[in-house]
Amino acid sequence: MSAESVFYVLGGFALISALLCILQRNPVASALWLVATMFSLAAIYVLLHAQFIAAIQVLVYAGAVMVLFLFVIMLLNLGRDAADLRGRPARVAAVAVAVGLLGELVLLAAVTPGSLSVLAGGVPGAASPLEGFPAGSAGLAAPATHGVVGAIAAPLFQTYLVPFEITSILLLAAAVGAVVLAKRKL
Amino acid sequence: MLSLLQEAAAAPAVVPTGAVRFVWLAVALPLLGFLVNGALALRRPTAKSAVSLVGSGVVILAFVVAAGVYVQLRGHPPEAPLIVELWRWIPSDALDIRLAFQVDQLSTVMLLIVTGVGSLIHLFSIGYMHEDPGYARFFAYLNLFIVFMLVLVLGANLPVTFIGWEGVGLCSYLLIGFWFSEEANADAGKKAFLVNRIGDFGFLVAMFFIWWNLRTLDYVAIAERAPIRLAAGGTIVTITTLLLFLGCAGKSAQIPLYVWLPDAMAGPTPVSALIHAATMVTAGVYLVARTNVLYSMAPLSSGVVAAVGALTALFAATIGLRQYDIKKVLAYSTISQLGYMFLAVGSGAYVAGIFHLTTHAFFKALLFLGAGSVIHAMHHAYHATGSHDDAQDMRNMGGLRRKLPWTFVLMLLATLAIAGVPPLSGFFSKDEILSAVFARGQGHPGWMVLWGMGLLTALLTAFYMMRLLAMTFLGENRTGTTEHEHLHEAPWIMTGPLLVLGVLTVAGGVLNLPGFVGGHEGLAHWLEPGLQVALKQVPLVPVEGGTETLLIAGAVAVALGGLLLGWRATLAKPIPSAREAPPEHGFARVLYHKYYIDELYRALLVRPLVGLSRWILWKGVDQGLVDGAAVNGSASFMRGLGWLGSRLQSGNLGVYVVVFLIGAVWLLRALAR
Amino acid sequence: MLIGPALLLSALLFTIGVAGVVLRRNAIVLFMCVELMLNAVNLSFVALSQVLGLGGQVMVFFVMTVAAAEAAVGLAIILAIFRHTRTVDLKNINLLQG
16 A cells, blocks of 8 residues: 555545535534544545645544534534525625636646655755755654654744744633623623 | 027126115005005904005005105116016026016106005095095905006016906906995996906017017016017017007907996096006006007017007097996097007007007096086985986086186196197197107008097097087986085095196196107107117107197197087087986997997807807716716716626635636636646 | 646535535534535645645645634634524524625
């Protein structure tokens, strides 16, 4: 079993879960299919050598955010009836927009410098696929010396310290905001 | 450009000394009077003694200043006009206009006339307007008029003169429509202002022409530069002077802009005396005399000026033959005499024109004030009996010489003066004009025709003035038996100024007695320095002694003949009173209706203009285009756009998302380029 | 190196998310589709971090954090609206119309 075949299986599962997510009538079912999508994405992250991110995906996204969603759905007691899809014009619009967007993205990929194929196969005639990309190779080699968490901690607390601090304030604001908004009486 | 600056630097700056430095007081004092009287009019209109004191006092003081200036100039005649500069008004690079007064011989003459005759009329008004509730307002306006008139005559450059020009137009409007609660009076004021405006347009365009070609607006500089830079008899000079004359025609009531003056008689009689006889209407003649350098360089324009003057003189005289309102007769007489003045300055006889201006100020003011006395008496009579007859209609007068003896004697003197009977002042001034025109006529038949018109006008003048005198003072009284007892002479405050004017009327001839009667030609010598350039271009043609005597004899004969004819013709049949008078027939009717000129103007000019304004400019452009298309239209358009925009804000989240996504896709494309 | 297929998958998931946003009327499900879109983007970042350095993974870290905060606040808003209008159907939440 090569990495690629595993990737295709997981990718396919993610796609099917996503499609089912948006097409289910029951919001709880939608939520659960989204959780499935997230799980498969987490697995794909591991394949892409982003183990820490995979862990966080499961812990935060699937474990906290989706649980929050489910809480709210339960709280509002939404049944089947409240989950109808929109009418014909909206469906047409959805398909049109989706097709347009996809086409756009594929087009983008084709015309950007260093196209996907090059990135996939590396620089032609190179010893290893990552020879032309020093930053990437450094990133892939880092877990060996510092461990998986340590590898990501270095840039997080050095280069990206300021965004880190700001994010903490953002979280504080979000917490306060959520509490205030959801109160019955101010 | 450099040469311009060099010229400006080379002009001698004459520093005025002595009384001349205070000439601005003559303007400031009446201005102070205006402010005080205006304040009194607003706060305490019943303070009549204060108003009388201030109102007349400031003008008398201004006359004292004027006298001082005259004495100084007499003792030390300056080589160049004295410029008293007050401040820099428009300092804009090459266009450097200063608020400055020019004190020279010509302006001193005008200064004395305005303040002198003005003081007398102010004193007269104390009596005449005594019972009027708007007493303080009247004196305020009258003082303001003196201010502007003095600015006009003292101005050292065209813009300052124009300030005065416009200002006297304003005061004329205010004073003509003094009793504005009567619509006819307000209309007369408007008419005066609007007709004057047409003239002012000519004045302004002429100013632009002068600036464009001579790069200066100061009289002294114009006199220096015009002969050098402009071609004598050329188009520029001709157009400029013709446009200036348009302004003069408006202000001095010549054809075709005279129509406002008869209507202006709606104002109080002192106003008619001061503004529409002695001072404001002479501003046009003054302006031509001031810019004599330009007129002497443009023979065509001078000819036009003279011709229009002569034509107006004759035309107005014929109308005066058949008017019954005493003030209207005097109004047409004024227009006619102004025509004489323009005939004079048009023929190059500037001295004669100014001389006649002076004597005319004396006897015309006397005539108007005398008429004022008469009207005052008639009003009292009608007021006492409650009658509503017209107090100014001569058909309601008659035999008043017994009731108003002083007024009668003085008006008789004035009538003799205006007719041109020696040795009164009018004879000398009128004769000088006619002989100057005759002199030009030798060899030029066109001028002879003008002389003939002038002579005929003299005959008619004598006729209608005698008619006025006869209808008012001689014969039987037609005022009515009950009113008859209430007629009385005016109080001394009114008769006093009449006496002074009477003396001036009789003795005024001494100002410029011609050589052959042993005189010194004082005025001619006085004004000569200012006229040197003009006289070089158009020298005065002397008349031989023999012809001169013949002319004088002829003029006297015409005057006496006219008087006699007028007397006999008027008193031949009994005159019906205004109520019983039959309507006019034939040519007399045309004269009575002033050749229907007003009606002609209304049909040709006023109606189309009002129609254009109402239907095209108001309904079409203003309401349709501006209101409809521009204002409301743009508002509707914006509302439409807004409605379109509001469709986007449907509140429907799905729509928002789709729009958002479309935008995002678009952005991607743009960024990927 | 699985970059190509990963990016393609990311594009597909994103498009599915977009379609979901346009299609669904329930506000909460709409929100979930937005989360799907965010996940797709995270996948892109991670895929490219293999060649362009660990900055990609840091970015994913931040995206997840912000998404969590956003989910909290957004759901609080939906709760408040529900208390007002007793529905989360987007058709009825149109008070912002102009």
